[in-house]
Amino acid sequence: MLGASGLSPDGPEDGSIGAVSDGGEVEVELRPQRRLRIWQLAPIVTLAALGSLMFAFPLAFEFGDGGPVVAMLGLLISCCAAGWGMMAARRVGHTWPGLPGRGSCERPDWRVLALYVGVAAVLVALAVWRVARLR
Numbered sequence: 012m013l014g015a016s017g018l019s020p021d022g023p024e025d026g027s028i029g030a031v032s033d034g035g036e037v038e039v040e041l042r043p044q045r046r047l048r049i050w051q052l053a054p055i056v057t058l059a060a061l062g063s064l065m066f067a068f069p070l071a072f073e074f075g076d077g078g079p080v081v082a083m084l085g086l087l088i089s090c091c092a093a094g095w096g097m098m099a100a101r102r103v104g105h106t107w108p109g110l111p112g113r114g115s116c117e118r119p120d121w122r123v124l125a126l127y128v129g130v131a132a133v134l135v136a137l138a139v140w141r142v143a144r145l146r
Contacts, residue, residue: 045103045104046103047099047100047103051099052096052099054095055092055095055096055099056092058088058089058091058092058095059089059092059093059096061085061088062085062086062087062088062089062090062091062092063085063089064085065081065082065084065085065088066082066085066086066089066138067085068081069081069082069085079142079143082141082142083142086138086142101113107123107127109123109126110123110124
C-alpha cells in the first residue's frame with residue numbers, strides 16, 4: 012500500500028509517480044515506525060502488577076490494621092502505572108478509542124469524554140468504598 016508521498020514502507024514502488032526525482036535520487040523514509048518497545052512496557056507492567064497485588068491482598072485477606080494503608084498505596088501505584096502507560100502510548104501516537112488523534116483539528120465527542128469520566132469515577136468510588144469497609 013502506498014503512502015501519501017507515493018512510497019511503500021519498504022521503499023519506492025516500481026513505476027510509482029514521484030518516488031524518483033529528476034536527478035535519479037530515491038526518497039526513502041528513514042525514521043522507524045513509532046511503537047512501544049519492551050523497555051518502555053516492562054516497568055509499566057511491573058508497577059501495575061505490584062500495585063494491583065498490594066491492593067488486592069489486603070482487601071481479600073484483611074490482615075491487620077495496616078490493610079487499608081497497604082491497599083490505598085497499591086491503588087496509588089496502580090494508578091501511577093496506568094498514567095505512565097497512557098503517557099507512553101500518547102508519545103508514540105496512540106489515542107483512546109473514540110477520541111481524535113494527536114494533531115488533528117477534530118474536537119472530542121462530549122459523550123465519549125463523559126463515559127470515560129463516569130467509568131473512572133465509579134471505579135474510584137468502589138475502591139475507596141471497599142477500603143473504607145475494612146475499618
